[in-house]
Amino acid sequence: MTVREIKKDVYSVGAIDWDRRLFDELIPLPDGTTYNSYVIKGSEKTALIDTVDPTKEYELLSNLEKLGIKRIDYVISHHAEQDHSGTIPKILEIFPKAKVLTNPKCKDMLIDLLLIPEDKFITVNDMETVSLGNKTLEFIFAPWVHWPETMFTYLKEDKILFPCDFLGSHLATSTLFATDEPKVYESAKRYYAEIMMPFRTSIKKHLERIKSLQIELIAPSHGPIYLKPDFIINAYKEWVSDEVKNEVVIPFISMHGSTRKMVEHFMNALIEREITVKPFNLTKTDIGELAMALVDAATIVIASPTVLVGPHPNVVYATYLANALRPKLKFASVIGSYGWGGRMIENLKGMLTNLKVEIIEPVIIKGFPREGDFRALDRLADEIFKKHKENKII
Numbered sequence: 478m479t480v481r482e483i484k485k486d487v488y489s490v491g492a493i494d495w496d497r498r499l500f501d502e503l504i505p506l507p508d509g510t511t512y513n514s515y516v517i518k519g520s521e522k523t524a525l526i527d528t529v530d531p532t533k534e535y536e537l538l539s540n541l542e543k544l545g546i547k548r549i550d551y552v553i554s555h556h557a558e559q560d561h562s563g564t565i566p567k568i569l570e571i572f573p574k575a576k577v578l579t580n581p582k583c584k585d586m587l588i589d590l591l592l593i594p595e596d597k598f599i600t601v602n603d604m605e606t607v608s609l610g611n612k613t614l615e616f617i618f619a620p621w622v623h624w625p626e627t628m629f630t631y632l633k634e635d636k637i638l639f640p641c642d643f644l645g646s647h648l649a650t651s652t653l654f655a656t657d658e659p660k661v662y663e664s665a666k667r668y669y670a671e672i673m674m675p676f677r678t679s680i681k682k683h684l685e686r687i688k689s690l691q692i693e694l695i696a697p698s699h700g701p702i703y704l705k706p707d708f709i710i711n712a713y714k715e716w717v718s719d720e721v722k723n724e725v726v727i728p729f730i731s732m733h734g735s736t737r738k739m740v741e742h743f744m745n746a747l748i749e750r751e752i753t754v755k756p757f758n759l760t761k762t763d764i765g766e767l768a769m770a771l772v773d774a775a776t777i778v779i780a781s782p783t784v785l786v787g788p789h790p791n792v793v794y795a796t797y798l799a800n801a802l803r804p805k806l807k808f809a810s811v812i813g814s815y816g817w818g819g820r821m822i823e824n825l826k827g828m829l830t831n832l833k834v835e836i837i838e839p840v841i842i843k844g845f846p847r848e849g850d851f852r853a854l855d856r857l858a859d860e861i862f863k864k865h866k867e868n869k870i871i
Contacts, residue, residue: 479543481653486518487632488515488516489514489653491515491529491540492512492529493509494530495649497649500647504647505763508664509647510648512698514526515639522608523546524551524553527554527555527562527698528552528564528565529564534567538567549572551576552565556627559590561642563591565593566591566592569593569597576598579600580601580626583628604617612632612633614632615631616628620679622641622673622676622679623672627643635694638690638706640687640698642672642697643673644695644709645697646667646697647667655704664700665709666712667768669772674772674804677803680713681717684713684714687710692706694706695710718805722870723751723871724755724773724775725753725754725755725774725777726776727744727754727756728780729779729780730789730791738845738846743858744756746855746857746858747862759789767798768798771799772804775865776806777809777810777834778809778857779825780792781825782815787819793828800829803832807835808836808837814846815842
């Protein structure tokens with residue numbers, strides 16, 4: 478990424494990672510990502526907003542050189558995770574008079590993670606301001622978005638919000654601003670689903686906190702900058718709301734065809750009842766797509782064969798993920814088959830402790846489905862339709 482001016486004396490100096498396909502050794506990145514870093518040149522002092530992943534250190538340093546930066550007074554660290562903080566030690570080496578400006582909790586984490594000396598820090602309080610001369614930075618603490626030490630910076634004169642990971646997207650693009658709104662929306666929703674959804678309650682509070690700010694630009698730490706702040710803020714309001722859609726998500730796996738046959742019949746039964754179905758074959762699914770589907774769905778139905786008296790390991794992983802992400806699901810059930818017995822239902826129910834869902838009577842059969850088993854799946858579809866209607870989801 479080259480140097481680009483966002484507003485007068487405010488520059489994007491971060492890096493694009495076109496090739497990265499996995500984040501935290503867990504999250505798929507089909508579109509790569511960016512590590513956004515920003516320079517704010519005040520009349521008296523200069524601040525660097527976050528750094529970049531250590532793998533892209535040379536790009537940040539090159540951009541600072543292109544911009545002719547000879548002095549950095551403050552390195553604003555919003556979040557200690559290394560994709561934002563990892564190049565801070567190098568910046569401090571090149572600019573030895575620079576101070577890391579952050580909150581007390583982030584300071585402690587940066588000392589632990591990067592071994593930065595304590596005397597290199599200046600800590601700020603919530604809503605405290607720091608002057609760069611003709612530009613004023615206001616700091617807003619935002620714990621659990623998505624780590625406990627996260628904070629935002631608001632550049633008052635230019636009305637720019639720098640919210641770190643909040644409102645971002647994993648999207649490698651040479652376009653600085655979010656002009657391709659459908660693509661950005663999809664990437665931002667995936668980002669929310671995989672990273673932010675477990676902290677939905679906290680995010681509601683932080684959306685309220687920034688409501689009083691006059692915001693003309695939102696410059697996150699990943700993905701393009703928002704020229705239309707309401708575009709992403711309204712999307713988040715929808716995602717964190719308690720409203721769900723008339724949708725059933727079905728993560729499934731089938732070893733010998735019995736569970737697949739059940740899923741196919743069950744899907745058709747739901748479609749006949751005008752319920753949107755989102756099936757995910759767990760041998761082929763990008764787990765991020767499953768996470769996205771869970772953002773809005775009213776119901777999840779987990780489908781699995783029995784393996785050594787329990788659910789298939791891929792189903793265990795998907796169920797663990799759904800429980801960890803804490804989506805706003807209202808209902809859950811299980812369908813599947815077994816050969817000689819097992820405790821699949823008990824195991825899966827025990828893995829959904831984070832979800833405030835009503836469990837609808839599962840359909841577990843022996844062997845390949847028979848006519849009576851298909852009728853039981855029809856009854857499950859009827860019950861889901863009834864629950865959706867009673868809760869005004871349909």
